[in-house]
Amino acid sequence: MPEESGVARGLEALNAVLDGARERLRVRRVGPGFARDSEPAPENSPDPALRVARRAADLLGRLEPRRLKQCANPGCDLLFYDETRNASRRWCSVSLCGNRLKQARFRLARPVVR
Numbered sequence: 001m002p003e004e005s006g007v008a009r010g011l012e013a014l015n016a017v018l019d020g021a022r023e024r025l026r027v028r029r030v031g032p033g034f035a036r037d038s039e040p041a042p043e044n045s046p047d048p049a050l051r052v053a054r055r056a057a058d059l060l061g062r063l064e065p066r067r068l069k070q071c072a073n074p075g076c077d078l079l080f081y082d083e084t085r086n087a088s089r090r091w092c093s094v095s096l097c098g099n100r101l102k103q104a105r106f107r108l109a110r111p112v113v114r
C-alpha cells in the first residue's frame with residue numbers, strides 16, 4: 001500500500017471533489033482497505049472531475065489493498081493494480097520498467113572483456 005500520508009491526502013482530495021455531487025458519497029478507510037458509503041446517482045454529471053472521482057470511489061470500494069502496488073523500478077513513480085492470481089506482479093509494465101531493470105542488471109553482471 002502506498003505511503004499512508006499520501007493515501008490520506010488522496011482521500012481528502014477525492015472527497016473534496018465528491019462534495020460537489022448532489023448525493024452524499026464518501027470514501028473512508030476500513031482496516032487495510034476502503035469502503036464507499038453510498039451509491040452514486042445514475043445520471044452522468046457534466047463535471048469531468050466528478051465523473052472521475054465517482055469512478056475512483058467505485059474502484060477504491062472494491063479493490064484489495066495488497067494488490068495496489070508501486071512499480072519496483074526505483075525510477076518509476078507509477079502505481080498499478082496487480083490482478084495476477086498470486087499477486088506477484090512487480091512492474092507497472094514488464095515491457096518498459098521490467099525489461100529496463102533486467103537489462104541494467106545484466107550489464108552490471110556481465111564481465112568486462114578487454
Ligand SMILES: [Zn+2]
Pocket residue numbers: 071072073076077078091092093097
Ligand atoms: Zn514502472
